[in-house]
Amino acid sequence: MANSSALIQKLWSFCDTLRDDGVSYSDYMEQLTYLLFLKMADQYSTPPYNRKISIPQEYNWKSLLAKSGMPLEEHYFILLRELGKGDTILGQIFAKAQNKIQDPAKLHKLIKMIDAEDWVGMDTDVKGDIYEGLLQKNAEDIKSGAGQYFTPRPLIRAIVECMRLEPMKTIADPACGTGGFFLAAREYLSKQKLTNEQKEFLRKNTFKGWEIVPNTQRLCLMNLILHDIGDIDAAPPIMRVDSLLTKPAELFDYVLSNPPFGKKSTVKITVEEKDDEKKDEKKELTYQRDDFWVTTNNKQLNFIQHICSMLKEDGKAAIVVPDNVLFEGGVGESIRKTLLQSTDVHTIVRLPSGIFYAHGVKANVIFFDNKPKSDTPCTKEIWYYDLRTNIRFTMRNQQMKYADLLDFIDCYNPEKRHIRRETERFKKFTYEELIARDKTSLDIFWLKDDSSYDMENLPDPDVLALEIIENIESALAGFRTIVEMQTTKDE
Structure with missing residues (x-):
């Protein structure tokens, strides 16, 4: 073989x-x-x-x-x-x-x-690695756009390590792509000493996902089958549907997700024109959900609200979000305030650029625990880990590895999360400090960005070129955000 x-x-x-x-x-x-x-x-x-x-x-x-x-x-x-x-x-x-x-x-x-x-x-891990390896190669083809459904596996593994998943509990992903979070969760749980009942639950009842793109759902289902999740003749654990459309029919112990990075939700409709001709047009989609805190067509903010609605009262979540979710005003500010009030947002990781196949993406991981309703804010303090400032990766020559995340995992202290210490890259901010910030911005950084290079130790030209591209595309994304915010305000 x-x-x-x-x-x-x-x-x-x-x-x-x-x-x-x-x-x-x-x-x-x-x-x-x-x-x-x-x-x-x-x-x-x-x-x-x-x-x-x-x-x-x-x-x-x-x-x-x-x-x-x-x-x-x-x-x-x-x-x-x-x-x-x-x-x-x-x-x-x-x-x-x-x-x-x-x-x-x-x-x-x-x-x-x-x-x-x-x-x-x-071996399950071998055949799973083969398919995952093919998915990785597929994601590397930028022209196909497949990379947008592929979250870096080292990042997923680090997130799962921090979550301390337990057997016989349910795990959901409302935008599961090719199933990266599920596979890392399965690997983590499989390393524990499981009873036969726990093994059967892991294989048949642990995971539930949603993926709106048909081909991506297909790849995800095959990925799960190769990793011994689900049965060929059973109902699929991955639904091909827009998860934001309706309230969740069940609640989950964990939600792990990297929702698509586009800001606005759109739907394609076919309209009649003259001479009975038809034309496809995209219309903005606003989700009317009475369980959402606010109504908006911002896809990222809707996913945050949706994930909160999916959690059990003691459920835990980790979600990858772009920078604008942390600082955007208007409905963004309202959602951040409600999130801090109703859940314990305890950790935010500022991710470096160059780790996603889409250029110019600047993202973060938000960890939070759901809590029972309270008259006082559930968030007391947020610990920030800066994995971005003066840290550079590229998808071609310097990909992020799991070893690059070990210091974050150590600072997170999964086994005793409530016992932490500050370091150069790991700082604590109280609820009072955060709520006093303009627009309740959670976009916080404190390290000096030393963007100048020693002329004798310049990176390779292709690394410099990619950084320039990423900075330009990040700036363009910022301008688009401003224009969209102004358009929404005018409307």
Whole structure:
């Protein structure tokens, strides 16, 4: 059996072959997902597993192996259509599936390549790492836009380490992307000594997610299956729906999320024009929720309100948000005040630039615990960790690693969170100090930004170029925020 890195390279190199036929990275990931799923389902249906899999014999993995040339292409087309029926994980993965590999010979070669590996027999972590590695490569393709659904795995791992997750508790993500938070949570919980009941709960009942983009939901479901979360014929743990539309039907112990960074929510509608022509237009979407503190079309602020509505009374949350959430006036100020009043916002991490595939993104992680209703503010103090000032990463040559987050985890002190000490990068601010700030801004920094370089020790030219791009794009994002705020005010 090939090791994970070699198999990743083998599968990914075949994508370069398909690109000559117009198959994009995202299209390739789709086709891999369909074929991997069928291969694993076939293996699970045979000894020693002998699971009953609801895939008709005429559309199973062996039916693909038995054909080649044009008969294979025609059969694959029908197979994708037929398996996309139903509400199970099987139906959701194949929903509206299409064959993007138009050359039957190359499709046959890919099928043979996948068939050569014992996917079910692989260790869960190995096959999971293979798929995660492919998702990472897909995210690196900036043109595809796949990176917006990919949160850096070292950051996710650090967040999960700080949360101190417990077995037999539920974990939700209202914008789950490809499932990064779920996989890190599963890995963390699997390292504990679990009973059989706890293992079964982890596999079938722990996770619940929402993802609005169909292909991303498909990738997430496959990612979970490869990591032994969920059953092929069971209801999917990931819903393909806009999670902001309705109140949560259930409450959760933990919510971990990195919602999309766009500010305004939009919906595509089709309008009639002259001569019966139709045109797609985007309209701003405002969520009318009576459980929200304020009504706004700001997507980020809506996610904060939604996540608070998802938590049990003693639930805990960690959410990645862009800078504007910490300082924006108007409804932003109102939401921050309510958040400080109704929850214990105890930790904020200022993240460095250069760790997301979208250039110019400046973000933070907010950790907070839900609390029972109180006449006094639940937040007493917030500890800030500055991982941004004078710290630089790039996605190409200097990616952030888990080791870069160890000092933050040490300062957070997960085992005894209420016993902390200040350091150069870790400072405490009281509720009284925060509420007295203009617009209750939570955007706080204290370290001197030494942006000048020693001329004898300049970074590589590509690093400098990327920093310039990120600074320009960050400035543009700031200007857009100001324009949008003014437009909303005028309206």
